[in-house]
Amino acid sequence: MASPILANISPQNILLIKLRHHGDMLLTTPVINALHQRYPQANIDVLLYQETRPMLEAHPAIRRLHIIDRKWKNEGAWRKLAHERALIADVRACHYDLVINLADQWRAGIITRLSRAPLRIGFAFKKRDNALWRFCHNQLVSTADHSTLHTVEQNMSALAPLGISREGARVSMHYSENDKQYVLSTLLENGINSPFIVVQPTSRWGFKCWEDEKVAATIDQLAKQNRKVILTAAPDQKERVMIEHIQSLCRSPDVVSLAGKFSLPQLAALIDHAQLFIGVDSAPMHMAAALDTPCIALFGPTKLQHWRPWGEHNRVIWAGDYGPLPSPDSIDTNTQQRFLSIIPVEDVVAAARSYLNE
Structure with a gap:
């Protein structure tokens, strides 16, 4: 159950993080749709890999996309570091009230922490059961039942601290x-x-x-x-x-x-x-x-x-x-x-x- 404090929040700027493949990104849209329905006044942004951008770029509820290009690693250590620093600066400049991290990568966890958002939700992955992962997030959602859930339901469970049910989850694909x-x-x-x-x-x-x-x-x-x-x-x-x-x-x-x-x-x-x-x-x-x-x-x-x-x-x-x-x-x-x-x-x-x- 979500605490009354979280269920009653009214965020103005929300960041969703998912760093996976094309199909995975499409299956995050129920989370985006549910957030837009609950907080229609909020700006919703997404952090994702460059190649998966087409899956979400036409979604009408998304304000902007933050991009990680996996080709950065081919540009050398200093150039990659410059890209990462610019990304963090962009994220911080958006003044997020709420970050929802659906990813399991350390990179995603660290960006969640460096966003400076007062509310940072992530999953309590077994492989991330340590102090640093807990330091990156101040609300962790159990994954104990994820093996029995569809990916849509897994993603939607991240919204439980906000009092948002996974019932009626709807996947959507948009084009221009x-x-x-x-x-x-x-x-x-x-x-x-x-x-x-x-x-x-x-x-x-x-x-x-x-x-x-x-x-x-x-x-x-x-x-x-x-x-x-x-x-x-x-x-x-x-x-x-x-x-x-x-x-x-x-x-x-x-x-x-x-x-x-x-x-x-x-x-x-x-x-x-x-x-x-x-x-x-x-x-x-x-x-x-x-x-x-x-x-x-x-x-x-x-x-x-x-x-x-x-x-x-x-x-x-x-x-x-x-x-x-x-x-x-x-x-x-x-x-x-x-x-x-x-x-x-x-x-x-x-x-x-x-x-x-x-």
Whole structure:
């Protein structure tokens, strides 16, 4: 329970800290949304890694983003130190009343302390059970139940000292009007003027991917003249090669590749206009769930409890329902083994058709 003192505070400037990957950043939006609802007069800022900026830059409740560029370490010790000092100066200049640190890195803890905010909330991570971590924060929230919670619920639990419930947590993905118009014009340029499905079968980790042949077979059963299937992927060369291979295996002419063509906010605009999204455990999958686009998510040896799509119009197809899987903690992330291969095409097609009312 939150103390009456914290539950009744009225902060004017709030900083949220999270230093993780793209999907992780999207799953912080329930915290941002809840803070904005509770404190509509407050300025809300976020500290994050440079590469994850697209996930939050269009969020209407965020005033500004403080950036850490992981390339600083390549500029030499003195230049890196100058960047860090400038960051701390910027943070202090904002005069935060409240800092909420969702991160577990020491860097995040130290920035929390150096912000000089009178209220500094963090998590009581087991690996940070020491005096310095406690010195960085003056309110620590237990993580004892985090193993049973979705990542959204974990993040929302940081708001307990403020008396904010995690009930009704809502993930949101935002994009600009320019992004929307760019996507719509790209669709027209590619002859797409009817309903479409988005399929993003790629991940930066191969072990999260389905077999190319099964992706192609699924597409062939869903694509038709008045309903295109659009293949998407990151600009990464490996992902684009995978998409080219999948497209070469497709017999249907109603398949269009827009792989590597969009930024993440532009991809969000595309997914927002789709009838259906089919993908693997990845940031675009979380984007589809946040946009309330019907979503079929294929999972392998991943902690489903933490990373399943958050929302109402989602269907998870888990390889573990078809055969044994290794523990997620035992996976060599560099392996090329595709643990999703035991998922049958007909089950994915049936799930898709249920959303398409066929």
